[in-house]
Amino acid sequence: MAKSQPTPTRHKIHVKTGDTVQVISGKDKAKVGEVLRVIPKKSQVVVKGVNIKTKHVKPQQEGESGQVQTYEFPIHSSNVMLYSTKQNVASRVCYTFTDEGRKVRMLKKTGEIID
Known part of the structure; x- marks a missing residue:
């Protein structure tokens, strides 16, 4: 009996x-x-602008020239940190509630609310 693949978790x-x-x-x-x-x-x-890779694309039709295209490739989420453009500092994220009872994300270093 074949083993089934585990379902990927989100x-x-x-x-x-x-x-x-x-x-x-x-x-x-x-x-x-x-x-x-x-x-x-x-x-x-x-x-945007991170982990840029080039891809050489062959010509599809006769008479057309090939191209060199650049793409942003994925990086692991643990390698990025939320960034405050107002205070120019990277910070960890925490979750808090507003006065209306809505759950929002907040930067720990600056106290800036993101959502």
Whole structure:
């Protein structure tokens, strides 16, 4: 009897699409960019201007020339930290409640509410 593959679990990621983050490790350390896409199954994020790779594309039709295209590739979510553009500092995130009882994300270092 064949073993079945375990179902991939969805990981809770501390960043969302549109957040401003700073890379804290790897070749693009200290770069700041916006989160373009979140991949929860792999715990990865795509950040604008970070982890740029080039891809050579063959010509599709006769007479057309080939191209070299650049893409932002995903990096692991543990390698990014939320970034405050007002105070120019990276911070961990915590969850708190507003006066209306709404749960929001807040930067620990600055107390700035993100949502």
